[in-house]
Amino acid sequence: MTKQSWLFALAVAFQLVILAAIPAKQIQARWTGTLITIKTAPVDPYDFLSGYHVILRYEISRPSDEHWSSFPSERKDGMTVYAILQKGADDIWTLRTLTDKRPKELPEDQIALKGRISRNTIEYGIEHFFIPEEGRDTFEAALRRNQQTALAQIRVDRFGHAALIRLIVDGKTYEY
């Protein structure tokens, strides 16, 4: 191979690395993460379908004042936060506490989910779900009717990264 061939191969490999880096955290979470189920929360009914994706919110996205009062640091936009989730009797995971550092060890029924503070909410990187055009109307209608009971199944790896796997609305599973 000539020098130029090597350079070109390197440049193409660089492009492939960029493409691999985009979903790297999601892929790691999908392959190595623990599957958990969390509840979604109501969203602005006029805004949650944005283009080709659904904007989701979760119960764990808006911690209560009680949760924030136990947060060890001063809250700032853009700050990393770890939400410690606890598995409930119905297998739904709920927010137990918030911390600014990833815990080294947790009991089996608890898991740390990494997020970022954005205004008064926490974003975990699982707030967007791409829906194909033909499924959007059905999904939108189902979500509007069942905002209080819609569930999301996510995989969370040991670093707290999460990947959104599927949504369960009105007994129907949506996975793309």
Add this chain to the structure above:
Amino acid sequence: MHSQLPSGWFRKRLKTELGILEKEGLLSAEQAAAISRRYRLDALASESTRMLLATIYFIGAALVGIGIISFVAAHWTQISREIKLVLIIGAMLAAHISGFILWKVKGNYPKLGHTLVLLGTLIFGANIGLVAQIFHVRANPYDGFAAWALGAAAIAWAVKSTPNAVTALIAAAIFALGSTAAADGSRQVGWFLPAAAVVFVPLVYYLRSQWVVWGTLLVMSVCWAVSLTEYELFRDPAYPFAAGTSLLGMIFFCWGLAGWKVPSSRFLCVPCQIVGLFWGILAVFLASFLDYSTEMIGWAIGRNELLRYPGYLITAGGLAAAAVGLAIWAGPLLKNTIQAALLGISVGCFVAAGILPQVSTADIVVLGAHLILLLAIGVLFYASLKLEDRRIFWASVLLAAVVVLARTLEYEIGLLVKSAIFTTCGIGLILAGILFERYLRIRRRTHD
């Protein structure tokens, strides 16, 4: 010796004109035949056929390609995630590899090969969005353009491709412009200019393309303008914008000036000096407005506003030092009166718009700005006479007209006075043009 043939359009016109010139007796049959052989005019017909076939093949291939894409899109939801990835990455690799082989390995279809490599880069850009969609990743959409710019720049380096470099520049400009939407303190935009310089300035020297030079100057200008909005303080950026753009103008000008010293760098001198002067004169033009100057004074260092943002001061200091360094290195070139005068204008713009507002009142800033503008008009006019260049002449006239128009609209004077000013300027413009053309004719006759 075979030199590159001119365009097909020129050769077709030449063929037509040869017949007319031969008929009128201006060319003999042997001369016409020699010209015809030189420009391969007899090959025009077969070239047209080949081009028509190539166009038909290209349209056919494009339609097949669109058909395949539509078929895949129609079944996209039924395709598994893994197959989707194989398809989109496979398409990108197929375009890149086949293009490289046709262009650089076999070398028999260089244009087609280059086009395929560019297509691979375009598919890469689309893949960034598709991969994000497949894995439900949604970040700031403009970040995708940054990634696209880096990938395109890598290919531009690897195969010395101007189209890929231009793609990278366009993507970088979109990324920088889009980042203004997020310039709310949560996003660090101060590194944009150094990053753009690191990525694109070496490409300028490597590719030696005017497209890349102009594109790089534009991208760096956009990045600098975006970084001036980084801090909330600069949300109302009268002073930082004027000071920042005049500083950027100064460094661009000095970069172009220094380029004259090295023969291999002369391709970038004119664009750099033009863009440099433009930014400097724009900044000082803004400072010539009393209201704008008053706003600028409001951010004077006496209130210690700038000292709260050392990052900005360090970057600005670095740029100024680089400009000074380049000017010193270009030292011997300043024996050229015009270059020295233009450098003086560039520095003067920075002094009037960048330094003066720190230490004086709005009236002094306005006066200084007007002095620099008048000097700029005078220097450009002088340069146009010396170099016998119409473009520089009209640039000086345009600048004069803009300044007069701005003052006429800014100051509260009667309509009658405005009418007199506009009429006088219009007549002056026409007379100036006539006199300049006469001057050029006299100079040409003298040379002949």
